[in-house]
Amino acid sequence: MNQQPLFPDLLAADPLATHRRVPCRACQAPMIWLPTTHGRTMPLDPAPVPNGNVVLVRDGNGLLVAEYLRRNDVPAAGTLRYQSHFASCEFADDFRRKP
Numbered sequence: 211m212n213q214q215p216l217f218p219d220l221l222a223a224d225p226l227a228t229h230r231r232v233p234c235r236a237c238q239a240p241m242i243w244l245p246t247t248h249g250r251t252m253p254l255d256p257a258p259v260p261n262g263n264v265v266l267v268r269d270g271n272g273l274l275v276a277e278y279l280r281r282n283d284v285p286a287a288g289t290l291r292y293q294s295h296f297a298s299c300e301f302a303d304d305f306r307r308k309p
């Protein structure tokens with residue numbers, strides 16, 4: 211497995227460790243769980259992707275949180291973008307299917 215940088219700037223500077231690293235139970239890929247600006251938690255793929263729909267921001271308390279880009283949002287140049295692991299997981303259908 212190749213070594214991609216894990217949120218190179220933000221996670222290294224996350225003294226409060228709001229993120230958790232837990233492998234996907236379906237495919238064992240590393241995932242980063244972060245709270246979202248909507249008060250939930252979501253699993254992100256560790257490596258940035260060019261057209262990801264999630265960016266990392268700090269909330270009012272300085273905590274690292276994931277924020278979904280809205281349809282027409284364009285992040286500042288150089289902003290790292292991520293995607294939910296549920297969008298890329300080869301077993302994604304398993305997550306969507308109701309038991």
Ligand SMILES: [Zn+2]
Binds near residue numbers: 236238239300
């Ligand atoms: Zn997976």
